[in-house]
Amino acid sequence: MVARVGRTVLVVEDDFSSLEVLVLLMRGAGLDVVSASDGEEAWAKLIAEPGIAIVVTDYMMPRLDGVGLCKRMQADPRFSALPVILMSATLRDRIENVPQVVSVFVKPLLFDDLLAKVQSVLAKLAKGEPET
Amino acid sequence: MSEPTHETHEPIVTERLSTGVQGFDVVVGGGLFRGAIYLVMGRPGTGKTTFGNQLCFSHAREGGRAVYVTLLAESHASMLKNLRAMTFFDPEIVNHGVSYVGAYKALRDDRLKGLLNTLRRVIQDEKASLLVLDGIAPTRAMAESDTALKEFIVELQVLGSMTNCATVLLANMTSADANGPEHTMVDGLVELAFERTSRRTYRTVEVIKFRGSGHMLGRHEIDITSAGLVVHPRTEDLLDAHLESHPQTRVPVGVPQLDEMLGGGLLSGTTTVALGFSGSGKTTLALQYLAAGCDAGQNALYFGFYEPPSYVLTTAEQLGLGLREHAARGRFGIVWQPSYEYGIDALLERLLREVRERGVRRVVIDGFDGVRLAAADPERTIRVVSAITNELRALDVTTFITDETLSPYGPEIATRVEAVSALFENLILLEYMTVGTELRRLISILKQRSSGHAMSVREFHLTSHGMQIADDAASAEEILSGFNVFGGKHLRRSRSSIV
Numbered sequence: 001m002v003a004r005v006g007r008t009v010l011v012v013e014d015d016f017s018s019l020e021v022l023v024l025l026m027r028g029a030g031l032d033v034v035s036a037s038d039g040e041e042a043w044a045k046l047i048a049e050p051g052i053a054i055v056v057t058d059y060m061m062p063r064l065d066g067v068g069l070c071k072r073m074q075a076d077p078r079f080s081a082l083p084v085i086l087m088s089a090t091l092r093d094r095i096e097n098v099p100q101v102v103s104v105f106v107k108p109l110l111f112d113d114l115l116a117k118v119q120s121v122l123a124k125l126a127k128g129e130p131e132t
Numbered sequence: 133m134s135e136p137t138h139e140t141h142e143p144i145v146t147e148r149l150s151t152g153v154q155g156f157d158v159v160v161g162g163g164l165f166r167g168a169i170y171l172v173m174g175r176p177g178t179g180k181t182t183f184g185n186q187l188c189f190s191h192a193r194e195g196g197r198a199v200y201v202t203l204l205a206e207s208h209a210s211m212l213k214n215l216r217a218m219t220f221f222d223p224e225i226v227n228h229g230v231s232y233v234g235a236y237k238a239l240r241d242d243r244l245k246g247l248l249n250t251l252r253r254v255i256q257d258e259k260a261s262l263l264v265l266d267g268i269a270p271t272r273a274m275a276e277s278d279t280a281l282k283e284f285i286v287e288l289q290v291l292g293s294m295t296n297c298a299t300v301l302l303a304n305m306t307s308a309d310a311n312g313p314e315h316t317m318v319d320g321l322v323e324l325a326f327e328r329t330s331r332r333t334y335r336t337v338e339v340i341k342f343r344g345s346g347h348m349l350g351r352h353e354i355d356i357t358s359a360g361l362v363v364h365p366r367t368e369d370l371l372d373a374h375l376e377s378h379p380q381t382r383v384p385v386g387v388p389q390l391d392e393m394l395g396g397g398l399l400s401g402t403t404t405v406a407l408g409f410s411g412s413g414k415t416t417l418a419l420q421y422l423a424a425g426c427d428a429g430q431n432a433l434y435f436g437f438y439e440p441p442s443y444v445l446t447t448a449e450q451l452g453l454g455l456r457e458h459a460a461r462g463r464f465g466i467v468w469q470p471s472y473e474y475g476i477d478a479l480l481e482r483l484l485r486e487v488r489e490r491g492v493r494r495v496v497i498d499g500f501d502g503v504r505l506a507a508a509d510p511e512r513t514i515r516v517v518s519a520i521t522n523e524l525r526a527l528d529v530t531t532f533i534t535d536e537t538l539s540p541y542g543p544e545i546a547t548r549v550e551a552v553s554a555l556f557e558n559l560i561l562l563e564y565m566t567v568g569t570e571l572r573r574l575i576s577i578l579k580q581r582s583s584g585h586a587m588s589v590r591e592f593h594l595t596s597h598g599m600q601i602a603d604d605a606a607s608a609e610e611i612l613s614g615f616n617v618f619g620g621k622h623l624r625r626s627r628s629s630i631v
Contacts, residue, residue, distance in 0.1 A: 017286040021294060024252050024287075086138075101138040108167065110144045111294040117141075 007122055008032040008049060012042040012057035012069065013087070022056070025111050031118070039064025043072060046079055054121050055100075056114070059088035070098045083121050085114070146344070149262065149298055152190020152220065153183065155363030156337070158370065159352055161345040164300070164320070166261065167293040168343065169285070171268070171314055173303040174324030178335060179356050180302045181211065182218070183324065184264040185230075186360040187300060189220045192229030196261040199254045201233045203247075203267035208232040219359045231258050236270065243274050244284040251288065255295050263292070268303040268314055282313035289317065307340060319343040327351070329508050334475055337363055353475040353508070364477035368515040371523045377401070378528040380582075383494070386424025387417065389601035390560075393577055393586035398558060402581070403521045403531040405500065405552060408562030413573065413594050414534035415439065416451065417562070418496040420598045421532050423453035425494035426463045432494040434466045435483050437502030441466040451598045465490050471502040476513070479506045480520050493529055500535035500552070514555060521556070537563075557581035562592075565611050572611050575601060 009031050013019040019035055026033045034049050036042035038061045046052055055073075059066040066086050073079035084100040089107040103117050148163040157163045164170060164187075174180050188198035202208065211232075215221040226232070233254050238246040255263060265271075275281035292299040301314065307323045315321060321340040326333060336351040348369045355362045382397035391397045398404055406414045422432040434444055444466055448455035458464035467486050474482065480503070487495060497503065500517075507513045524531050535552060553559055559578040564571050576589040588605035589612065602608065 017283065017290045020283075021252075021287050021290040024249060025256065025291070025294065028249075028252055028256050097137065099137065103139050103141060105141045106143045108143050108146075108293050109141065110296055113141055 007053055007126075008034055008051040009118060009122075010034050010036065010042060010045055010049070010052045010055045010057075012036045012039065012055065012061070012066070014038050014058060014061040018058075022111075026115070026118075029115050038062050039066065039069035039072075042069055046073070046082075052082070053125055054083050054085065054118060056085045056087065056118065059086055059090060067098055070100050073100060074098075083125075085117060085121075087114075144296060147296075149191060149196065150194065151187050152193070153186055153361045153363060154359070155352070155354075155365050156361070158365050159337070159339055159348045159363060160320070160342050161347055164298045165344050166296045166298050168319035169289045169292050169299040169301065169317075170320040170322060171301045171303055171318045172322045172324065173305045173307065173310065175306060175326065176304060178324035178326060179354065179361050180304070180324060181205075181266065182356060183361050184266055184300060184302050185211070185215055186218075186220050187262060188230045188264060189222060189225060191262045192225045193222070197229055197231075197259055198262040198264065199231045199233055199258050199260045200264045200266065201235050201251065201254065203234075203236045203239055203265075203270040205266050208234070217358060231260075235265075239270060239274050243276065244271065244280055247271060247274075248284060248287055248291070252291055255291065255297050260295075260297050263297050263299045264302065265299065266302045268301045269305070272312065272314070278313055282317060285314050285317045289319070307338075310340075324354070325351070327508060331505065332472060332508070334508060337361075353477050355478065362478075364475060364481055366512075366516075367477045367480050368512070368519040371519040376526060378526075383530045384424050384428070385417070386420040386427075387599050387601060389590065389603060390417075390575070390599070393575075393588075393590070393601075394558075394580060395583055395585055398530055398532075399580075399583060400530050401525040401528050402557040403524070403533065404558035404560060405533045405535050405556045406560045406562060407535050407537050407552075407578075409537050409539065409564060412562040412564060413592070413599055414536075414562060415447070415498055416594055417560075417599050418498055418532055418534055419444070419448045419451060419453055419455065422464065422494055422496055423448065423455055423458070426455065426458035430463075430493040431491050432458070432464050432496075433486055433490060433492040434464070434468075434496050434498060435486070436466070436468050436496075436498035437471040438499055439468070441468050444468075450596065452596070453598070462490075465492070471499070471505045474506055476503065476507040476516050479503065480516060483520070484523060487524065487527060487529055495524065495529055495531050497531065497533045500533050518555060553579065567611050574608055574611065575599075 009026055011022050011033055014037050023033050023035050034045050036045050040063045057066040057069060070084055073082055082100060083102045086101050086104045087107060088104060105114055147166045149166055150163045151157055172180055172183060188200050191198045235247055235250045238250040272281055288299060320342045323338045323340060325336050327336050335354045337354050338351045339347045348365055350366055352366055353364045378401055380399045380401060383400045384391050384397040406417055408414045422434060425432040445456045455464050504513050558580045561576050561578050563574050565574055573592050574589050575592045577585040589608040590602045590605055591607040592599055592601040
């Protein structure tokens with residue numbers, strides 16, 4: 001994997017309130033955050049925002065879901081190395097072997113755990129270490 | 133299928149946190165849920181602020197961190213000053229487990245978004261696991277629309293869930309006003325209220341909604357004491373109706389002729405009511421019953437409303453009963469309270485606690501009317517007493533209750549509580565008769581469930597050695613055939629004449 005330069009977190013969530021709160025909490029924790037409410041909007045943000053270093057996305061979303069977003073990123077060399085954290089309320093068998101996915105958080109999740117994972121990924125990226 | 137390369141974080145397990153409010157966790161089946169949001173409403177004076185602070189201090193004492201956020205409310209200094217009288221208050225915990233934050237400026241300047249961000253900040257900064265927001269009314273007033281308020285509530289709910297922080301909103305309103313988004317969207321709705329009867333004013337709590345757990349319906353009486361709120365769950369809902377039974381033995385009453393009339397004594401675990409007018413000898417018989425138990429090595433309890441402990445012990449002493457000595461040895465106890473002091477649930481909670489703690493096998497409730505007067509809702513009296521007698525039976529306690537009849541003479545025997553005859557296993561009637569100008573006393577057993585008993589009426593006397601019952605029915609026969617009685621009527625009566 002090739003590390004991208006940047007510290008921005010792209011948060012993708014179709015549930016309005018969850019998205020608002022996640023963004024609020026992440027900004028409160030000192031992170032740069034951009035947000036999108038589905039996979040299609042996230043794809044547009046990825047193209048438009050050069051500093052995105054990690055994607056935190058919901059699985060079930062309208063138009064383009066989280067796994068669909070991952071597959072589209074995988075097919076594009078600009079984003080194929082971008083780590084993804086998936087949030088899901090569903091079972092995890094359908095998201096096996098999506099290479100970008102470094103972690104799956106089954107909801108309800110604890111923000112501190114999610115934040116710790118995001119910060120750990122960002123720290124490794126900053127050191128140029130691959131995220132596995 | 134190959135193994136996934138990612139790690140998986142399981143969903144958080146929703147834990148419950150104890151409120152520290154005695155009895156409340158019982159009503160909600162085990163405390164508040166971490167990450168859930170609750171609305172506690174009530175008019176001023178119903179105990180919302182005490183409840184909120186009690187939660188905070190209890191939570192901090194158990195190692196959690198609580199934040200009490202005020203909007204347009206009394207100053208923190210004033211609140212803390214008032215809290216100092218409460219035993220749950222601990223100044224050492226303030227700012228080291230319980231923090232007080234004013235958020236009105238954020239609400240006024242940036243409306244609901246500003247307030248939400250402030251709450252987010254205090255939760256993150258303080259690592260709070262309990263948040264109390266005192267004053268939903270200013271939040272509602274500053275909301276641009278109902279939708280904005282709804283968004284705020286949902287976001288607060290999500291914030292609590294993601295940070296595993298229980299949120300309690302305190303609102304100065306009643307369930308009659310409970311039609312806003314804050315009522316429909318929260319995980320739990322609790323109402324604190326005042327209730328008034330002709331006899332007394334009391335506080336209640338009602339859990340209207342509680343997601344994730346069964347809860348006890350209806351209004352439960354509460355007291356605000358120096359220890360904070362104390363909830364008395366409704367006795368009939370609290371006590372298990374399916375209880376184990378014990379093998380029954382005969383329990384001597386302490387009056388040999390009465391034991392003979394009963395077939396050897398009362399059956400253990402049963403409840404007996406001694407019915408009679410004032411002065412008919414109910415308390416004397418009750419004291420003899422208690423003394424007989426203590427003499428036989430059983431722990432006994434007098435639970436009364438009218439005779440203070442010193443009077444009870446002196447009366448027993450005058451009858452030659454050794455209850456004072458038994459009391460000194462811890463075998464005999466007296467619990468006395470004025471009849472208006474407690475609600476019925478608090479009262480019977482007290483009775484059960486004493487019975488359990490003292491290992492009591494014989495209990496006397498001297499004055500069923502005291503229990504009746506404690507019930508704000510008279511319709512509950514029978515249900516509550518039935519639940520208590522079931523519980524006492526399960527504890528193998530043999531209960532003796534005195535109940536005053538409304539008149540000294542027949543032909544009808546009226547009591548203040550309906551259905552007394554159906555409620556209890558055994559009924560003993562003590563009554564007066566006039567023969568010429570002389571008052572005479574008679575005793576009869578109207579009922580002893582699951583056992584035969586003497587069907588004859590006997591005369592008895594109250595002497596310096598207690599109740600002395602005639603060995604046979606001869607003197608009672610003379611009295612009852614004398615015809616010189618109230619209204620000139622013959623006073624033979626049947627069980628069905630109890631009303």
